[in-house]
Amino acid sequence: MKLTYHKPLLTVITGFMLVITMAMSCKNTDNEVNSGRVELQSFGPAGVKHGEQIRFIGKNLKKVTEIDLPSATVSSSAFVEQKDDLIVITVPQETEKGFVTLKSADGDVTSKTEIQFEVPVTIASVPATARAGDNITITGDFVNWVTGVQFAPDVLVEDFVSKSLTQIVVKVPADAATGTVVFYTGGTKPLVIESENELVITP
Missing domain, CATH: 2.60.40.10 (Immunoglobulins)
Structure with a gap:
């Protein structure tokens, strides 16, 4: 059977749909009312x-x-x-x-997420000698972003005595040996920095 819509009926239906659309729009607007809070x-x-x-x-x-x-x-x-x-x-x-x-x-x-940065960490100085158990001071820029210090042979220290923007103090582990010191950093682009000279571990 073929259905035929007369103009008056079509007008009523169109008007009804328009009212529903406007009502939904008003409801969405009500939900987006500014609470006034930060x-x-x-x-x-x-x-x-x-x-x-x-x-x-x-x-x-x-x-x-x-x-x-x-x-x-x-x-x-x-x-x-x-x-x-x-x-x-x-x-x-x-x-x-x-x-x-x-x-x-x-x-x-x-905030629900942590803020992160790209940090150009640089190491300026590492002591030439130290004994196991000593606290040594490393200086540089943004060294507070150093997350780990690796002594030879592959002895990683992640706990620091102190940290600041320009220096960190770390305890030389008992099993450290003479060799270069490697620094691991955080940030959006983590770095691996190796000291130019060896740290000599003395008895």
Whole structure:
């Protein structure tokens, strides 16, 4: 059987569909009402270097008074740019890998993922001699990003006495022998750095 729609009926159906579409649209709009609270949606770019700018995207970011980075804090007075949907800051040299917290009068908002950087770690000096059990100091730039120190023969140390931006202190393991020292670093592009000279282990 062939069905034929008359114009009045077609008009009613079209109008009904239009009402449903508008109702759904209004419902979606209601669900997207701004809560008024600070929201962090993303940050980047990935692999940014220290001293470069990083962007935080979200909602109500005008309320943010400071951003806590791992080992560094940036107050709103130091923001490069701050709008309701965007904050731009310059990454402090001492910043490390970890979670980011946006602070405001509404409370803290912590990122769900860790912030990471591309770090150009350099080793400037390694002691010429040491004894097993000694604490030795290695200097350089961004050495706080060193994750492991390997002594000969293949003795890896991942626990440090202390760390800073320019020096690390590590205990020479009992089974270390004379040889070069190898450093492993973190960051988005991990490095493997071998000392130019051997570390002589004395009795």
